[in-house]
Amino acid sequence: MAVAVSISPAKITTTKPIIITQFPDNPKPLILEQCKTVRDLNQIHAHLIKTRFISSPSVAENFLESAAILLRHQPMDYAISVFEKLNEPNSSAYNIMIRGLTLKNFSHEAILMFKKMKETSVEPDEFTFPCVLKACSRLRALEEGKQIHGQLMKLGCRSSRFAENGLIKMYGNCGQAGIARKVFDEMSVRDIFAWNALFSGYTKSGCWKEAVDLFYYMLETDTKFDEVTLVSVLTACGRVGALKLGEWIKDYIEANGLKRNPTLITSLVDMYAKCGHVDKARSLFNQMSHKDVVAWSAMISGYNQTNRCKEALSLFHDMQKANIEPNEVTMVSVLSSCAELGALATGKWVHFYINKKKLPLTVTLGTALLHFYAKCGSIDNSIEVFKKMSRKNVLSWSVLIQGLASNGQGDKALNYFDLMLTKHIQPNDITFIGVLSACSHSGLVEKGRELFSSMIKDFDIEPKIEHYGCMVDMLGRAGLLEEANQFIQNMPMNMKPNALIWRTLLASCKVYKNVGIGEESLKKIMNLETVHSGDYLLLSSIYASVGRLEDAFRVRREMKEKGVIKKSPGCSSIEVNGVIHEFFAEDDANFECEKIYAATEKMMKRIKLAGYVMNMEDARLEAEEYDKEKSVSHHSEKLAIAFGLIKTSIGTPIRVSKNLRVCSDCHEATKMISKVYNREIIVRDRTRFHHFKDGLCSCKDYW
Known part of the structure; x- marks a missing residue:
């Protein structure tokens, strides 16, 4: 059976050829030491045929080794042609071919060669198994690996140290860490390669705690470790937050003069960043004399994961100045930071770079692009990326469904969910958060009830607290406050409602001015955790909306008397020319504040002439009557939109991100601004996107 290998043309070389005046009686040194090119192979091969040395198994194997292994940068076609002409090749010849194919990344062909070896009744030996196991490991060919494990046991080669190490590697690479540990525990002698x-x-396999525990066991048994060990352990320390062990390793590195190992220092940077000590990570990063793409990516990822996204993008720009080409890990972190900041221009540049460099749109990178565009309100771009992805997993589908839901396209989100099922992609709990959110944002109450029931009935997915929260949000948005309240009361015993569930109901009570359920919701929150200022302010607003101003002021006094920390102020950001600008309500910190306030006043006058009427309920309660209009006019998103109007070209979309929910007045004002200025305005608030165009919003005033 011929082994299928893609044939590459031999490289042209200017190496001086071998000159053979008399062929040696022992050709082994000539074959293994002086043969450097395909031309040399051809010359020696001709002499071997002429002198009939080729019929000698040992000489033929030496020649095969040179063709398959020693000439590392030459394709395998020559070695295969030689092998196929051998008369009854033995196990050594097969071992050379399996090793050569594995070495040159023809892992699938290496496994086929092993299969051919078995079919021709050539018995494998202890040298056969490590190479074919390496091929299985690279391909994550678990079933084939298990079969080889069985043959090892049958042939009694199980005790071979190299074979056992190969089994551990193969099972670990295939995500079977438990079986790998079993093989490890049964070994009579373990070298550093086994560990x-x-x-x-x-x-x-993501068994981070097990890795940390294994290292402690290594220390207890006084087993020597090396730098490769420390890299793995530091990675695990970062994932489980084992800062104490990570710092012990740092001290060990310094005490043993290992600071020159950039891989180790990069692992330290990653460990500190993932343990939340980003500034320590940055200090180590700055001290590195040589920073490769892995080091830059680790630091950018650290900033991203600790929500210091501005610093992540700033460091990415430094990386570009240093002429370090980013890799997929870098791109995923940068896209994630762009998504959080709403930095569309920077993220689009990353997408352009991916296309320019022809980087493969892997599941991970494609899903990161999907998420980025969805979080920036460019849902059409998300769909385009999704369609171009050759492979999609359940997360890819879930991200798209969630993106459609939060951008006001609930019906389309549910259509993609149906399409997902026809493609036989099994949804998971994250998918159902997306589809329930779609129902919530689009007012599809009956469909939401049906999907919630089908989670257990049709997909055997036990609803989590997030799914109950989606249902409460859906019912509350639809004004079904009594049903939402009863739904919470009927939650199963093992799923007690948390403060967020009650806070969601409280927010709906503000929209529908329901004092009774609002008061009950606040009491429930107080019983569960320290009440946020936002909870008091919501109840205060409910009282104010029904004219109970004394109660509204009483709630605010209670808040102050109890020393409740004031909520995060409303903050809106906008990206202009690749720079993120932030605005706070009644902010005067911006160096162009006079120009911005003048633009805001002009904007407010224009929309008033067009019919806009200010909603004074959204003014600060403590503001004097004559100050209320100013308070409402200077909400952070209005300042950001005014800035966008004076800083961007006429007709271009304006994109604003806000850390809180959009208030009703800003929602009405932005609708009018989009019409008067003929601008598309996309506002991302804490829960969803609002696409304003021609005086209308994608949420259809249902949010």
């Missing part, structure tokens, strides 16, 4: 193979298996 490192198990550490690698744990980290690749």
Whole structure:
């Protein structure tokens, strides 16, 4: 059976050829030491045929080794042609071919060669298994690996140290860390390669705690470790927050003069960043004399994961200045930071770079792009990326469904959910958060009830607290406050409502001015956790909306008397020419504040002439009557929109991100601004997107 290998043309070389005046009686040194090119192979091959040395198994195997292994940068076609002409090749010849194919990344062909070996009744030996197991490991070919494990046991080669290490590596790479540990525990003698193979298996399988525990066991048994071990353990420390062990390793590195190892220092940077000590990570990063793409990516990822997204993008710009080409890990972190900040221009540049460099749109990178565009309100771009992805997993579908839901396209989100099922992609709990959100934002109450029931009935997915929260939000938005309240009361015993559930109901009470359920909701929150200022302010607003101003002021006094920390102020951001600008309500910190306030006043006058009427309920309660209009006019999103009007070209969309929910007055004002100025305005608030165009909003005033 011929082994299928893609044939590449041999490289042209100017290496001086071998000159053979008399062929040696022992050609082994000539073959293994002096043969450097395909031309040399051809010359020696001709002499071997002429002198009939080719019929000698040992000489033929030496020649095969040179063709398959020693000439590392040459394709395998020559070695295959030689192998196929051998008369009854033995296990050594097969071992050379399996090793060569694996070495040159023809792992699938290496497994086929092993299969051919078995079919021709050539018995594998202890040298066969490590190479074919390496091929299985690279391909994550678990079933084939298990079969080889069985053959190892049958042939009694199980005790071979190299084979056992290969088994550990293979099982670990295939996500079977438990079986890898079993093989490890049954070994009579374990070298450092066995330990490192198990550490690698744990980290690749996400068994971070097991990796940390294994290292402690290593220390207890006084087993020597090396730098490869420390890299794996530091990675695990970052994932489980084992800062104490991570710092012990840092001290060990310094005490043993290992600071020159950039891989180790990069692992330290990653460990500190993932443990939340980003400034320590940055200090180490700055001290590195040589920073490769992995080091830059670790630091950017650290900033991103601790929500210091501005610093992540700033460091990415520094990386570009240093002429370091980003990799997929870098791109995913940068896109995630762009998504959080709403930095559309920077994220689009990343997408352009991906296309320019022809980077493969892997599931991870494609899903990051999907998420980025969805979080920036460019849902059409999300759909376009989704369609171009050759492979999609359940997360890719879920991200698109959630993106459609939060951008006011609930019906389309549910259509994609149906399409997902026809493609036989099994939804998970994250998918159902997306589809329930779609129902919530689009007022599809009956459909939401149906999907919630089908989670257990049709998909055997136990609803989590987030799914109950989606249902409460859906019912509350639809004004079904009594049903929402009863739904919470009927939650199962093992799923007690948390403060967020009651806070969601309280927010709906503000929209529908329901004092009774609002008061009950606040009491429930107080019983569960320290009440936020936002909770008091919501109840205060409910009282104010029904004319109970004394109660409204009483609630605010209670808040002050109890020393409740004031909520985060409303903050809106806008990206202009790649720079993120932030605005706070009645902010005067911006260096162009006079120009911005003048633009805001002009904007407010124009929309009033067009019919806008200010909603004074959204003014600060403590503001004097003559100050209320100013208070409402200077909400952070209005300042950001005014800035966008004076800083961007006529007709271009304006994109604003806000950390809080859009108030009703800003919603009405923005609708009018979009009409008067003929601008599309996309506002991302804490819960969803609002696409304003021609005086209308994508949420259809249902939010």
